[in-house]
Amino acid sequence: MYESAEQLSNEGGDYVVYLDNVTRKFKSSAKFAKSTSKLEVLSAKVQSLNNGKKPMVFFPKAETLEDNLKTKKGFSVAKELLEPIAVLKGAYYDDYSAPGYTLNSSGNLVYNRNITEEFAWENDVYVIGEEELIDCSECIQAVDPVPNPIPINSDLRIDGRTENGGKIQILDLNDVEHWFSGKLELRMIVTGVKSGATVLRDIPFQKTKRKHFKDKKWFDYGTFLFNWNLSVLGDYNIEKWIERDGGPKGTFSITMPSTAYKPATSTTPEINAFPGATLTLNIQKDDDDLGSSLIQFTDNISQEYPLGRANILRQ
Amino acid sequence: MKYIFTVALLLVFIGCNKETTTILEPNAVDLSLSFEEQMLQVPNNTLESKEIITAYSEIMKEVLHMAQDQ
Numbered sequence: 001m002y003e004s005a006e007q008l009s010n011e012g013g014d015y016v017v018y019l020d021n022v023t024r025k026f027k028s029s030a031k032f033a034k035s036t037s038k039l040e041v042l043s044a045k046v047q048s049l050n051n052g053k054k055p056m057v058f059f060p061k062a063e064t065l066e067d068n069l070k071t072k073k074g075f076s077v078a079k080e081l082l083e084p085i086a087v088l089k090g091a092y093y094d095d096y097s098a099p100g101y102t103l104n105s106s107g108n109l110v111y112n113r114n115i116t117e118e119f120a121w122e123n124d125v126y127v128i129g130e131e132e133l134i135d136c137s138e139c140i141q142a143v144d145p146v147p148n149p150i151p152i153n154s155d156l157r158i159d160g161r162t163e164n165g166g167k168i169q170i171l172d173l174n175d176v177e178h179w180f181s182g183k184l185e186l187r188m189i190v191t192g193v194k195s196g197a198t199v200l201r202d203i204p205f206q207k208t209k210r211k212h213f214k215d216k217k218w219f220d221y222g223t224f225l226f227n228w229n230l231s232v233l234g235d236y237n238i239e240k241w242i243e244r245d246g247g248p249k250g251t252f253s254i255t256m257p258s259t260a261y262k263p264a265t266s267t268t269p270e271i272n273a274f275p276g277a278t279l280t281l282n283i284q285k286d287d288d289d290l291g292s293s294l295i296q297f298t299d300n301i302s303q304e305y306p307l308g309r310a311n312i313l314r315q
Numbered sequence: 316m317k318y319i320f321t322v323a324l325l326l327v328f329i330g331c332n333k334e335t336t337t338i339l340e341p342n343a344v345d346l347s348l349s350f351e352e353q354m355l356q357v358p359n360n361t362l363e364s365k366e367i368i369t370a371y372s373e374i375m376k377e378v379l380h381m382a383q384d385q
Contacts, residue, residue: 032381038373039377046367046370084382086378088362091362093357093358094359099354102379107376109375109379111344111346124382126382128374
């Protein structure tokens with residue numbers, strides 16, 4: 001199970017194994033023949049009850065095992081196996097724990113304990129539930145935190161300066177993406193003024209490990225946004241973040257406020273008046289809106305922008 | 316008078332204590348309920364029907380069986 005999950009994670013997945021892949025992998029083993037044939041039937045049943053959504057198994061500890069395999073010489077996954085506990089994805093308490101179940105001697109599910117994220121990352125917790133349907137065909141590969149952040153020589157912007165972004169701090173990780181849903185699928189949208197209201201950047205990032213966001217850690221996707229030429233892009237833009245969870249297609253709007261004409265100064269060109277406009281973008285129903293903020297050219301570069309459920313920085 | 320007050324206070328405490336033992340912890344699972352009912356009682360819930368919970372519970376059993384046997 002771990003091997004399958006780990007392989008999928010390396011392919012950009014989420015330590016998630018579709019039940020159909022579990023049955024395929026273990027079907028030839030005599031030991032698992034009975035279970036795999038039952039699982040085949042159950043997988044088809046769940047799909048028929050759940051609008052075709054495939055059941056999956058998520059093994060959070062895979063992330064911990066993967067890290068240990070990389071850092072500890074002679075580390076054995078087999079020696080790390082503990083009593084398996086199952087959690088049904090989709091139901092949790094206000095503290096984000098979820099009831100965990102083991103098997104009794106009769107083969108029935110019995111409540112064992114409430115499982116927290118910390119427990120799941122260190123123990124053999126199998127999360128069973130529906131898949132997240134997210135189109136990631138155009139996702140941008142997540143990178144590890146930038147080791148040497150771009151130095152900021154001044155706290156003030158100059159006309160034409162390269163503007164970088166993609167640095168985010170999630171305030172309540174489980175509120176944004178419950179631990180039994182695994183990695184985060186973030187999307188950053190920057191709208192601005194360029195011959196009218198326009199989307200300057202709309203970046204769906206690849207799934208990113210939760211550990212990068214735990215304990216309100218900042219994560220830096222290290223993203224080039226644009227060269228901020230005032231005469232072309234005006235003196236403000238709006239940055240919005242979304243955590244993608246899939247679901248039916250929908251739309252949301254971003255309103256770009258109007259601005260007055262600004263004459264040229266010794267350091268800046270003239271900036272045309274902008275009458276204001278509203279942009280409509282695509283979203284999926286289950287996506288989480290982390291909030292948005294208006295960012296002005298005159299703001300300090302190191303200014304932190306609170307979005308509501310996250311904070312962001314420009315660089 | 317002081318003695319009577321202390322005894323009365325003790326009785327109140329004991330009374331309260333007896334009462335609180337009958338209240339379930341906020342995240343406690345009611346073991347007298349079926350698995351489906353236990354899941355539907357969890358406050359934050361996207362599970363839509365007993366039927367799908369039953370199907371998932373069967374999957375949970377098989378996955379646990381396989382995990383125990385590996």
